[in-house]
Amino acid sequence: MNLTEYLRKLSYAELSNLEVGNDGNGSIPPNDVPQIVNYINEGLLRLYSRFILKTNTLIVECNEYRTRYHLSSKHSWLNATEEDKKDPEFSDKFIRDDPEHPYTDDLIKILTVYDTYHHKVPLNNHTDFRSVFTPVFDILEIPQPLTGLAYSVVYQAKHPLLDFERDPLQEINLPDTLYEALGAYIAYKYYGNLNTQEAIANSQKYFSIYNQVIQDTIEQDLVSSSYSETNSKFHKRGWI
Numbered sequence: 340m341n342l343t344e345y346l347r348k349l350s351y352a353e354l355s356n357l358e359v360g361n362d363g364n365g366s367i368p369p370n371d372v373p374q375i376v377n378y379i380n381e382g383l384l385r386l387y388s389r390f391i392l393k394t395n396t397l398i399v400e401c402n403e404y405r406t407r408y409h410l411s412s413k414h415s416w417l418n419a420t421e422e423d424k425k426d427p428e429f430s431d432k433f434i435r436d437d438p439e440h441p442y443t444d445d446l447i448k449i450l451t452v453y454d455t456y457h458h459k460v461p462l463n464n465h466t467d468f469r470s471v472f473t474p475v476f477d478i479l480e481i482p483q484p485l486t487g488l489a490y491s492v493v494y495q496a497k498h499p500l501l502d503f504e505r506d507p508l509q510e511i512n513l514p515d516t517l518y519e520a521l522g523a524y525i526a527y528k529y530y531g532n533l534n535t536q537e538a539i540a541n542s543q544k545y546f547s548i549y550n551q552v553i554q555d556t557i558e559q560d561l562v563s564s565s566y567s568e569t570n571s572k573f574h575k576r577g578w579i
Contacts, residue, residue, distance in 0.1 A: 340518075341508045342501055346375065353526040353545070375525065376503050379511075382524035383498040386517055388447050389553060390562045393512070395496040397442050398435045401484035402428050408479045410434065410492070412444045428486060435489070443499075449473050451493040460490065516561045520552040 340348070347365045359371045367375055387393060399408050412418070415434045423430035436442045452460040452471055461470035471490070472480040479492060501509055513521060523545045530542035556562055 340513075341510050342376070342379075342503060343507045345379070345511055346372065346503075349375065349522060349525060353522040354529065357529070359529065372503050375529070376501055378525045378528045379521070380498075380501055381528065382521045383501075383511070383513070385524065386513065386520060387496070387498050390517075390556075391450075391495050392514070392562070393496040393498065394450065394493055395445060396491055396493050399479060399490045399492060400427075400433050400435050401481060401488045401490070402433075402486045403484055404429070405433070406481055406484055407474075408433055408481065410442075410446055410449075410477045410479060410494075412442050415442050417441055445497040445499070446477055447495040447497055448476060449479065449492055449494050452479070453491040453493075455489045514562050516556055517552070520549050520556070523549040523552065 346367045350365050350367055354367070354375075359367060359375065397410065399410070401408075408414070412434070414431055415436050416423075416432045417436055417438065419427075419430060419432040423432045434442050449462070452462055454460050461467040463472050464470040468483075471482070474480055479490070481490070498512060499509070501511070527542050527545040527549060530538045530545065533539075533542075
């Protein structure tokens, strides 16, 4: 379902009794679209954080002088200057991405780490000398880095940010079983800003629906939260 289709669905469903839903005629007033899209983005972030709906991989190249690696796109090799390229060993552009696989700051949580030799590395295990750590959600701490050693980091990823002005036909990637939760979250946020007793009651009602759908999804195991523990990017980018 794309963004335009989903806005139409909201007008027919959760927002149908509201002015913003044009009383259920299948459209959202143009002036209200940015606010609704913002709520959609918030809801998607919540759902993608609650369930592992998407994973990505990035490669971090170490040097022996750095133990903490901030996984931010400002450290992407795509942002490397000529000075960085002349002396990559001392560059802070240690995320080795490429134009086909750019790092877009979509990290929610680091899930698994592999070393250059395809060995799974212990994560946050203080009893194992090989362990790496995540003192902050987007920082990888490598206590014993070696220059030239690379780590493949598998992480739970966000949904791409929706922007109606840029692409009104952008796809929303969500399991069918979670659309009810997304719609309920949007209605909860919208009603919550209306400051009337009836609106507050409706906001609480939709938040209860959101939580119930989440609980049902977990209990019935409707969304698989497993992910493939592979590190094929080493092969694709010539690290072996």
